[in-house]
Amino acid sequence: MRILKSSFAVVERRAEHAVKYFYTHLFWHNPDIRALFPAEPRDMERQRDRLFAALTHVIAHIDDEELVPYLRDLGRDHRKFLAGPEHYDAVGASLLAALAEAGGSAWTPLVEKAWSEAYRAIADVMLAGAAASQDPPWWDAEVVRHLRYGADIGVLTLRPHLPLPYLPGQYVSVSSARVPTTWRTYSLANAPRADHTLDLHVSRIEGGRLSTALVRDVVPGEVVRLGAAGGRVTLRAADRPATFIAAGTGWAPVRAMLEELMARARPPEHDVRLFVVARDGAHLYDRPLIDARAARHRWLAVTYITPAPGRPRIEATARLATALGNRGLWPDQDVYLSGPPQFVTETAALLADLGATPGRILHDAVPAVSGPGHERPIGFGEWFLNRPDPHWHDPGGRAPLR
Numbered sequence: 001m002r003i004l005k006s007s008f009a010v011v012e013r014r015a016e017h018a019v020k021y022f023y024t025h026l027f028w029h030n031p032d033i034r035a036l037f038p039a040e041p042r043d044m045e046r047q048r049d050r051l052f053a054a055l056t057h058v059i060a061h062i063d064d065e066e067l068v069p070y071l072r073d074l075g076r077d078h079r080k081f082l083a084g085p086e087h088y089d090a091v092g093a094s095l096l097a098a099l100a101e102a103g104g105s106a107w108t109p110l111v112e113k114a115w116s117e118a119y120r121a122i123a124d125v126m127l128a129g130a131a132a133s134q135d136p137p138w139w140d141a142e143v144v145r146h147l148r149y150g151a152d153i154g155v156l157t158l159r160p161h162l163p164l165p166y167l168p169g170q171y172v173s174v175s176s177a178r179v180p181t182t183w184r185t186y187s188l189a190n191a192p193r194a195d196h197t198l199d200l201h202v203s204r205i206e207g208g209r210l211s212t213a214l215v216r217d218v219v220p221g222e223v224v225r226l227g228a229a230g231g232r233v234t235l236r237a238a239d240r241p242a243t244f245i246a247a248g249t250g251w252a253p254v255r256a257m258l259e260e261l262m263a264r265a266r267p268p269e270h271d272v273r274l275f276v277v278a279r280d281g282a283h284l285y286d287r288p289l290i291d292a293r294a295a296r297h298r299w300l301a302v303t304y305i306t307p308a309p310g311r312p313r314i315e316a317t318a319r320l321a322t323a324l325g326n327r328g329l330w331p332d333q334d335v336y337l338s339g340p341p342q343f344v345t346e347t348a349a350l351l352a353d354l355g356a357t358p359g360r361i362l363h364d365a366v367p368a369v370s371g372p373g374h375e376r377p378i379g380f381g382e383w384f385l386n387r388p389d390p391h392w393h394d395p396g397g398r399a400p401l402r
């Protein structure tokens, strides 16, 4: 084990070189594999970081007990990338070649043997997870409705060809034939329905590949692909007060969790407060529905936060800080936080300052590095690389999903 960790440190120092070498080697020796990866150079750059970082990271953490369930799910989910057993051998060979190249004189036969065995063990667990899975490799889902709110928000209703199991608060990866081999995660915006349809709320990112296609181009009748549901931010015990804070389409998973609360036979024992943050009134696209639900369920109180017309966005941030300060009771509450990565990071820090209990501030993982080129929140598979503290349990007594 120590041999893996010490040689990992050497590789890490020359990671950029190793990553380039890895992909060049992989695609040169296996030209067919190229088609499984995103075609866009920009996406490939990102992919270089993600796949290689994951490979080296899991190998260096091979003694972590949470690794096995994670790898089984990762293997199950890799079926949607069309990754078969033969590809695992090819990836392993290129990984070892890249490490030998980057490791220089530190790459001894002993080190090579340790990495080779570790890779084999990981690939075997992923392949076993893939083989044992009862789930389809992906769910084809027909777009049955597409609502547009302004230029940049689309609400898609999808009907999967088979029921897709999930808990409110979770997300799925989505891919469209309009942008082949590109998968991005979107939250499911409704509690499970009898007809198994699912809603996604998509906010178009300027220059964003999949979000632009989903908001502007995708039409009813066409089919998108969905991966298995993931994510640990789901409803916790009902015996504590709860606050939901949603910004932009971060409202989607909050809507699903509130629907679950509303469907319960008994109303929550404590009050539930919802803060909805939007960059302007037009982005409060679900306000009529939120108002109607708040009128029906007296335990739900809603505060909308938007900057006044013509005022800078920073004003909304200050108003949110004041509103959260007034809410009080933070140590006792579960706080569900959802929105763009920067919003989540800043609001989580604010809540910690207000005295919220760290393990009860619940949000999906956000990227470790921020700044140009790193704005994208991390995906489902990368959860392991940037794992939030374990905090999740399921109030309904169902087994934790992951």
Ligand SMILES: Cc1cc2nc3c(=O)[nH]c(=O)nc-3n(C[C@H](O)[C@H](O)[C@H](O)COP(=O)(O)OP(=O)(O)OC[C@H]3O[C@@H](n4cnc5c(N)ncnc54)[C@H](O)[C@@H]3O)c2cc1C
Binding pocket: 171, 184, 185, 186, 187, 188, 201, 202, 203, 204, 205, 206, 207, 208, 209, 210, 211, 212, 249, 250, 252, 253, 340, 341, 364, 373, 374, 375, 376, 377, 378, 379, 380
């Ligand atoms: C757990 C999770 C749940 C998510 N749920 C939703 C959801 O319900 N609705 C939704 O609309 N999106 C959601 N996202 C974001 C979504 O997965 C995509 O990242 C987003 O749609 C952009 O993808 P793209 O292909 O359009 O952009 P890309 O082509 O990947 O990116 C284009 C450029 O925009 C930058 N960029 C990408 N995303 C963002 C961002 N969010 N903010 C600022 N800059 C960015 C990139 O760095 C890149 O420079 C979620 C993400 C995660 C991790």
Ligand code: HEM
Binding pocket: 033, 036, 037, 038, 043, 047, 050, 051, 054, 055, 058, 074, 078, 081, 082, 083, 084, 087, 088, 089, 091, 122, 123, 126, 181, 182, 183, 379, 380, 381, 382
């Ligand atoms: C031990 C082996 C492997 C590990 C640990 C691993 C890990 C990962 C991780 C963590 C991601 C990011 C996933 C996400 O964001 O959802 C990823 C993506 C991906 N992997 Fe793997 N992988 C392995 C083997 C393979 C193999 C054999 C293939 C087949 C060629 C493959 C193809 C892909 C593709 C196509 C993507 C998606 C690219 C994208 O979304 O940009 N991987 N992998």
